[in-house]
Amino acid sequence: MSPMCDSQTQQTFSDIGEKRFLQLIQAYLAREDAELIVGVGDDAAVISWESARVTVLTVDALVEGNHFPHRPRVDWFRLGRKSIAANLSDVAAMACLPRYVLVSLGVPADLMVSEALDLYRGMHSIASQYGVGIIGGDTVRSPLVMISVTVVGYKKDSGKLGRRSLCRPNEFVYLSGHVGASRAGLEILLDPKKGAGLSQGALHSLLGKHLDPVPRVELGLALGSILPNDFGMIDISDSLFNELSLMASASRVGFQICVDAIPRSQELLEYAKLANESALDYALFSGEEYELLFTTSLAPNDLEVALEREGISVPVTAIGRVTPEAGKIEWRDSEGRVLNFSDRTYNHFRGPHE
Amino acid sequence: MSPMCDSQTQQTFSDIGEKRFLQLIQAYLAREDAELIVGVGDDAAVISWESARVTVLTVDALVEGNHFPHRPRVDWFRLGRKSIAANLSDVAAMACLPRYVLVSLGVPADLMVSEALDLYRGMHSIASQYGVGIIGGDTVRSPLVMISVTVVGYKKDSGKLGRRSLCRPNEFVYLSGHVGASRAGLEILLDPKKGAGLSQGALHSLLGKHLDPVPRVELGLALGSILPNDFGMIDISDSLFNELSLMASASRVGFQICVDAIPRSQELLEYAKLANESALDYALFSGEEYELLFTTSLAPNDLEVALEREGISVPVTAIGRVTPEAGKIEWRDSEGRVLNFSDRTYNHFRGPHE
Numbered sequence: 067m068s069p070m071c072d073s074q075t076q077q078t079f080s081d082i083g084e085k086r087f088l089q090l091i092q093a094y095l096a097r098e099d100a101e102l103i104v105g106v107g108d109d110a111a112v113i114s115w116e117s118a119r120v121t122v123l124t125v126d127a128l129v130e131g132n133h134f135p136h137r138p139r140v141d142w143f144r145l146g147r148k149s150i151a152a153n154l155s156d157v158a159a160m161a162c163l164p165r166y167v168l169v170s171l172g173v174p175a176d177l178m179v180s181e182a183l184d185l186y187r188g189m190h191s192i193a194s195q196y197g198v199g200i201i202g203g204d205t206v207r208s209p210l211v212m213i214s215v216t217v218v219g220y221k222k223d224s225g226k227l228g229r230r231s232l233c234r235p236n237e238f239v240y241l242s243g244h245v246g247a248s249r250a251g252l253e254i255l256l257d258p259k260k261g262a263g264l265s266q267g268a269l270h271s272l273l274g275k276h277l278d279p280v281p282r283v284e285l286g287l288a289l290g291s292i293l294p295n296d297f298g299m300i301d302i303s304d305s306l307f308n309e310l311s312l313m314a315s316a317s318r319v320g321f322q323i324c325v326d327a328i329p330r331s332q333e334l335l336e337y338a339k340l341a342n343e344s345a346l347d348y349a350l351f352s353g354e355e356y357e358l359l360f361t362t363s364l365a366p367n368d369l370e371v372a373l374e375r376e377g378i379s380v381p382v383t384a385i386g387r388v389t390p391e392a393g394k395i396e397w398r399d400s401e402g403r404v405l406n407f408s409d410r411t412y413n414h415f416r417g418p419h420e
Numbered sequence: 421m422s423p424m425c426d427s428q429t430q431q432t433f434s435d436i437g438e439k440r441f442l443q444l445i446q447a448y449l450a451r452e453d454a455e456l457i458v459g460v461g462d463d464a465a466v467i468s469w470e471s472a473r474v475t476v477l478t479v480d481a482l483v484e485g486n487h488f489p490h491r492p493r494v495d496w497f498r499l500g501r502k503s504i505a506a507n508l509s510d511v512a513a514m515a516c517l518p519r520y521v522l523v524s525l526g527v528p529a530d531l532m533v534s535e536a537l538d539l540y541r542g543m544h545s546i547a548s549q550y551g552v553g554i555i556g557g558d559t560v561r562s563p564l565v566m567i568s569v570t571v572v573g574y575k576k577d578s579g580k581l582g583r584r585s586l587c588r589p590n591e592f593v594y595l596s597g598h599v600g601a602s603r604a605g606l607e608i609l610l611d612p613k614k615g616a617g618l619s620q621g622a623l624h625s626l627l628g629k630h631l632d633p634v635p636r637v638e639l640g641l642a643l644g645s646i647l648p649n650d651f652g653m654i655d656i657s658d659s660l661f662n663e664l665s666l667m668a669s670a671s672r673v674g675f676q677i678c679v680d681a682i683p684r685s686q687e688l689l690e691y692a693k694l695a696n697e698s699a700l701d702y703a704l705f706s707g708e709e710y711e712l713l714f715t716t717s718l719a720p721n722d723l724e725v726a727l728e729r730e731g732i733s734v735p736v737t738a739i740g741r742v743t744p745e746a747g748k749i750e751w752r753d754s755e756g757r758v759l760n761f762s763d764r765t766y767n768h769f770r771g772p773h774e
Contacts, residue, residue, distance in 0.1 A: 126558050166477070204479050204481045
């Protein structure tokens, strides 16, 4: 039985995008069962083999020309790091520990072996940094380079899970680090003129945030150990705007966000000023930030103390509250004025969301 | 530190192929550690989280134009089934039970949604047939369709593992089902004239073996429960010739194979006769057969009885013995004559192996 009407079968992916496709294939996806704690629809799937160790699994694909530039304009080492980082971030967003990865690699027959080795060196450098081992994979011929990484990890026995569906009204909304710099870095990569006038330090920092993001593995684990219950969490892989909307819909809540509280780096402010753009726009619509967005009733001071006790130095900022109004995201500035934004998150099937 | 000399960094993938690449990246792959029982180099990786349930993981990628025809010449439903079957077969080759899959999918923006849904329907149909759930994935834009499937499963608590490195001298070599038909089916697909003259039944059977292979999940599990120890096993994804050589090298043994004992289907014999080709060539060099090749000291009669007791109806044939001469594969016919073959397994980076 087709889960959709005929008119839709005539559509292409550029008509419907990934989100709608995910709805259409719901019928084919596993329901949560006795062993499957979290199925499709979160940062990672969670299984519990006979209640022993709770296992977490996630996969992400990257394709040449879409997620990274066409050859030869590729920094293979950093691409290797980033392809693993994105997946470690998904495991971090479940408050779990990543342990092993499998790498499925499509390579053109004329790819230089040295390039593929640089890619593996990059993957290995970040994997070993986080105690993660590369334990399997498949290498196939493909006209373009494509990389699909699967990560498996587990929840620490006494730890709590972070899930996008667990935000509760009145909780605080927190964001780690700062957002917006990744899009600025991407713009400079695509058009180096845009970086002219920036200090060397700012240039380096913006490019680094895009090319070599830091997955918040320690923070995610610390939250899993600090918080008393499973809690609301997601990582910023698309955009803060988009991830808030995903959390709202999964948790059936709303958010009131103070836009002035959203953390932006000095380097982003410097870039936005030079470009005569709004740094807030970058903060709201930049993807691939890999910061953690989470909710808890723990007040900012208490959270700060608890994180310090766990040895976490990454800053965490309260940017708003969870509200009971399902799906409603209210943006306010620090003077209480309500602001409106339309979604300008990049959609890789169609360009910016309309 | 580069694990290779400079001349090799100037090489491309078509110069070195996948096998050599795997050697070059050894330094970046995880060694077997306290939790990692089997790392890179078998059909699947095996991990043991605090000795509770032994988890098995494997990934396989398929790319349009390489592993399946270019659009629109694709039977999406069957492709979905096959992409999962290939991975279930890898788990079967470890004598483990597949439980969940993650699907990473690259799709062109102009792909019809109905095509992708047929793919998912196919994946779901075989997954549910084997009690396997689709629990995660990623859908990204890509100029060509590419599918990467990760399977996770586990070893039954009292079960034994099948590993390609565990063949021991004097054991019998067994093969499930029959081999050769998949290549015949592929040839007919590529050039339907080659199927002219075949009976409808033979045509259907040869095409089916290529397009809709049956992973030997029940047989793999039954062997894990029958045999007293972990044992030698691999599945035929490349070719019998190639897999014997992989097992020989992983187990540091040799094989004496009786070519006349290698099971070939009636349909393959019919096809080979019409084409005036040697059915043995098909049996030795056909890939994507997904039959199990395994070794044990259990004699044919005893094995047959034990399998029958487990309710296994798939035929299993003794085709030779394990010898102590590492790497030496000796082919004999039923009259004892020694035969020589050069490797004609298809290498997707370079065409047939030289």
